[in-house]
Amino acid sequence: MIKRNSSLLCIILLILTTFTGANICLANAAEPPSIIIIVPNAPQDLEISIDNMQASRTEKAFESYFSFYSYSFQAVEYTLTVTDGSDVFEIELDSPLKEYNNIYTLDLDKRVLSEGESPSRDILLITIRIALTLLLEALVFFLFGYRQKISWIIFLTVNLVTQGVLFIWLNSLYTSPLSGDFYIILTMIFAEILIFIVEMTVFLIFIKEHRRLRTAGYVVVANLLSLILGGYLITVLPI
The missing domain is CATH 2.60.40 (Immunoglobulin-like)
Incomplete structure (x- = not known):
């Protein structure tokens, strides 16, 4: 049973990376300077x-x-x-x-x-975004009453993968530091919808600590706050 669930989790996360690997035409909507x-x-x-x-x-x-x-x-x-x-x-x-x-x-x-851009710059900016988002969602997860070790392992695994893929993808998609914030946020909203679907599916299947309604509530609140934070970080931090 555990092996089957682990395989299902890997498949779901693989689907996420496949979807977010696709290009969006809005990425080139604003032509950058020469x-x-x-x-x-x-x-x-x-x-x-x-x-x-x-x-x-x-x-x-x-x-x-x-x-x-x-x-x-x-x-x-x-x-x-x-x-x-x-x-x-x-x-x-x-x-x-x-x-x-x-x-x-x-x-x-x-x-x-x-x-080009310094590789250390990209690593630093991606790490900052992932760390801040992870801290926010971890706080929400804690406030929703999740304490079991297995729940936190699932939480960390899913969020490290989803947020890591999201910010690495955005960083590779928008190669110009002067890409318009509007287009980046619009792209992020699209990606967050996919992340919401993946996290809702994974958490409802694998997290058994509380009732499914509470788990679903956590996913909704966490992803909404994550979207707000992500949009704010796009406006204040380099891309």
């Missing part, structure tokens, strides 16, 4: 320009984004001029530009421009 330069903890007077064209600056939490749009460019190779107060230096963009996302990360202290 060049985006991510600068962690950038000073307020930092400026970046290309051939006297000033980058537009956007702030989100501990990151600043300096963006240039495609219609601004004429040449094939570009030189970035970075101005930090009285300190000015230049960095060459060696690699050819892609049509849409050209994302770079600037290490201001080392004066090094790296193509």
Whole structure:
């Protein structure tokens, strides 16, 4: 019986990962700038320009984004001029530009421009989102009176998988840090509906500590609060 239930749990979670692996057309609804330069903890007077064209600056939490749009460019190779107060230096963009996302990360202290986003950045942001969501849902789970070890094992297993898949998927789907919050939240709502169905099914089948009505109530409340928290984190944390 235990073996059969474990197999069923694996199948349900596999279905979730399959569904969330699908692309949603809304992901490309907002075309990003041609060049985006991510600068962690950038000073307020930092400026970046290309051939006297000033980058537009956007702030989100501990990151600043300096963006240039495609219609601004004429040449094939570009030189970035970075101005930090009285300190000015230049960095060459060696690699050819892609049509849409050209994302770079600037290490201001080392004066090094790296193509793409730092892997440690992605890991940190995904971990923060999973940890905060897990803490919230764990609090709700506790308040609903669940104390048995097996209940918590099921809770942790299901939530680590569902939230991990959700945030890794969103991170891979929206590759631009300037992707519109509206589109990300809309995508997350779609994914949360799938997660709600999976969690309702799994918890009602496997958690026997309390009546099914209480378990269903927990799933509804936890997923609603998780959706609210997830939407808020999208607006305040980098993607």
